[in-house]
Amino acid sequence: xxxxxxxxxxxxxxxxxxxxxxxxxxxxxxxxxxxxxxxxxxxxxxxxxxxxxxxxxxxxxxxxxxxxxxxxxxxxxxxxxxxxxxxxxxxxxxxxxxxxxxxxxxxxxxxxxxxxxxxxxxxxxxxxxxxxxxxxxxxxxxxxxxxxxxxxxxxxxxxxxxxxxxxxxxxxxxxxxxxxxxxxxxxxxxxxxxxxxxxxxxxxxxxxxxxxxxxxxxxxxxxxxxxxxxxxxxxxxxxxxxxxxxxxxx
Ligand code: PGA
Numbered sequence: 001x002x003x004x005x006x007x008x009x010x011x012x013x014x015x016x017x018x019x020x021x022x023x024x025x026x027x028x029x030x031x032x033x034x035x036x037x038x039x040x041x042x043x044x045x046x047x048x049x050x051x052x053x054x055x056x057x058x059x060x061x062x063x064x065x066x067x068x069x070x071x072x073x074x075x076x077x078x079x080x081x082x083x084x085x086x087x088x089x090x091x092x093x094x095x096x097x098x099x100x101x102x103x104x105x106x107x108x109x110x111x112x113x114x115x116x117x118x119x120x121x122x123x124x125x126x127x128x129x130x131x132x133x134x135x136x137x138x139x140x141x142x143x144x145x146x147x148x149x150x151x152x153x154x155x156x157x158x159x160x161x162x163x164x165x166x167x168x169x170x171x172x173x174x175x176x177x178x179x180x181x182x183x184x185x186x187x188x189x190x191x192x193x194x195x196x197x198x199x200x201x202x203x204x205x206x207x208x209x210x211x212x213x214x215x216x217x218x219x220x221x222x223x224x225x226x227x228x229x230x231x232x233x234x235x236x237x238x239x240x241x242x243x244x245x246x247x248x249x250x
Contacts, residue, residue: 004204007227009039010234024050026237028057035249044078051087062090068111080115091116094126096167106149114152124161131168140187147191156196162205163229169209185224217246
């Protein structure tokens, strides 16, 4: 099986109003020459405008979350159907800020993944251990449990991506050692193959958590790492494109 095409995706979190769209346009202009897939996941309010303003480029637009239902009495939520209509092609699901801040369990995440598949959105499914779990030697067990619980069987044969994001590395400037990233990525790949057979070799496995221009090249050079999910450093085109420049070309 050919290795997955690397993906570098930016997660703007709750940052960005219309004024920030110039950053997305600059990233879109660089997307054709990037040699890897590029995506930006802005707040829901910007998905449609960002999609429209970067239409015709190779930049893919994604949401940061979706509800498992298509419509209904769910105040404040956005459905997968709505994201697709707004121009999204991808959606981040199970980010630790959703798991911790909004009480999302593995089963919640799995239902959201099913919703994304229902409308052809490519899920980027996030997993990762807390600092305490790593210090207790439970990182691999936690990540493996999250993979098994958050990935529904119907992902078989579908396009999807997994992002390993240690909770303690997100927004902190801290990153695991390259050996630790490799070890967790190996465990994720083995679990995917156990769950999906040979097809488990297809999905890219991203690393996320304090990826910056200064550390991206060495992380992205790891053979197990199929790209990056970038938070803070994706808000400025210059930083994001410096990260992209460090990626091995597909
Ligand atoms: P960070 O966030 O790059 O700002 O650490 C990564 C993420 O939460 O996806």
